[in-house]
Amino acid sequence: MVGTLARKELLSAGKVVTLRITGSETALIVEVDEPLSPAEEEAILVRIRRMFQLDIDIAEFMRFADRHPHLSHIREKRQGRMLRSPSLFEDVVKVICTTNTTWTQTKAMVSRIVTEFGVEGAFPTPAEIAAVPFDDFAARAKLGYRNASVHSLAGDIAEGRTDIEGWQDQALEAAQLEKNLLSLRGIGPYGAACLMLYLGKPVKVNVDSWARTMVGKELSKKVEDKEVHAFFAEYGDWCGLVYHFYPWKQETS
DNA sequence: TTCCAGGGGTAGA
DNA sequence: TCTACCCATGGA
Numbered sequence: 001m002v003g004t005l006a007r008k009e010l011l012s013a014g015k016v017v018t019l020r021i022t023g024s025e026t027a028l029i030v031e032v033d034e035p036l037s038p039a040e041e042e043a044i045l046v047r048i049r050r051m052f053q054l055d056i057d058i059a060e061f062m063r064f065a066d067r068h069p070h071l072s073h074i075r076e077k078r079q080g081r082m083l084r085s086p087s088l089f090e091d092v093v094k095v096i097c098t099t100n101t102t103w104t105q106t107k108a109m110v111s112r113i114v115t116e117f118g119v120e121g122a123f124p125t126p127a128e129i130a131a132v133p134f135d136d137f138a139a140r141a142k143l144g145y146r147n148a149s150v151h152s153l154a155g156d157i158a159e160g161r162t163d164i165e166g167w168q169d170q171a172l173e174a175a176q177l178e179k180n181l182l183s184l185r186g187i188g189p190y191g192a193a194c195l196m197l198y199l200g201k202p203v204k205v206n207v208d209s210w211a212r213t214m215v216g217k218e219l220s221k222k223v224e225d226k227e228v229h230a231f232f233a234e235y236g237d238w239c240g241l242v243y244h245f246y247p248w249k250q251e252t253s
Numbered sequence: 254t255t256c257c258a259g260g261g262g263t264a265g266a
Numbered sequence: 267t268c269t270a271c272c273c274a275t276g277g278a
Contacts, residue, residue, distance in 0.1 A: 095259095096261095098259050098260090099258095099259075099260040099261065100257085100258065100259090100260045100261075100273085100274095100275095101257095101258055101259080101260090101274090101275070101276085102257085102258045102259085102275095102276080102277075103258085103259065104258095104276090104277080105258080105275065105276065105277085106258095106259080108275095108276090109275090138274095142274085142275070143274080143275085144273075144274025144275045144276095145261090145262095145272095145273045145274050145275090146261095146273095146274080146275095147274085149261090185261090185262085186260090186261070186262090187261080188260060188261045188262080189260085189261090190259075190260055190261085191260075191261080194259085206259080207259095207260095208258095208259035208260080209257090209258065209259060209260090210259055211259085
């Protein structure tokens with residue numbers, strides 16, 4: 001049922017370890033290729049908790065899904081959690097790389113960011129990206145017009161002008177969190193909704209071309225973004241999650 | 254060549 | 267608030 005997720009993680013002092021993560025019915029199993037100090041082990045645990053949203057209580061969403069017969073698959077398939085990155089910075093960069101492009105190109109962009117600027121296959125830190133002059137970064141990352149968004153974000157974080165990781169430690173209201181996310185260059189309504197979903201506040205649908213296609217099929221017409229939002233409006237503050245696990249009548253190939 | 258992909262920023266109305 | 271236009275990239 002479960003596969004293996006392998007990932008390189010950069011620890012303090014420049015140590016890079018490989019994680020191999022599998023799961024049983026009740027637990028995650030994390031293998032590390034090198035011995036860890038207690039502090040390093042705790043650092044890895046913090047990242048694992050974030051990746052698998054273990055700090056987010058989904059019981060309320062499960063009860064919500066239970067009240068909708070067509071969402072019964074969510075509990076049956078034990079859905080409801082999103083896989084995310086060990087840091088909000090990495091999630092923001094990846095979301096920027098999904099905008100106005102194909103999934104194939106998104107993967108290529110993220111792969112170049114890792115291989116060009118990361119240490120031994122680990123995702124680069126803001127400081128590592130910020131240390132690269134913009135023209136050099138753009139030529140090697142080849143993110144198109146997204147280069148400026150990613151490079152400026154890395155610089156802002158590395159030089160202390162913004163602390164986006166702190167946004168998730170504060171009990172921010174959804175509206176304020178969305179406002180913060182929208183203030184980031186390269187993050188618009190779609191990106192903010194994606195990130196809100198990752199941050200446990202799925203109050204809006206991340207309307208992308210897939211959403212427009214599928215809602216269009218349901219309604220048998222070409223739809224605008226506001227019609228996609230209206231389609232999911234009945235799910236209230238859970239609409240972002242419902243969209244992600246929605247049982248479409250006819251999947252496209 | 255032209256279109257467009259898991260959109261966003263900006264100017265102008 | 268809404269619309270039109272532009273934005274790098276690369277596959278179809």
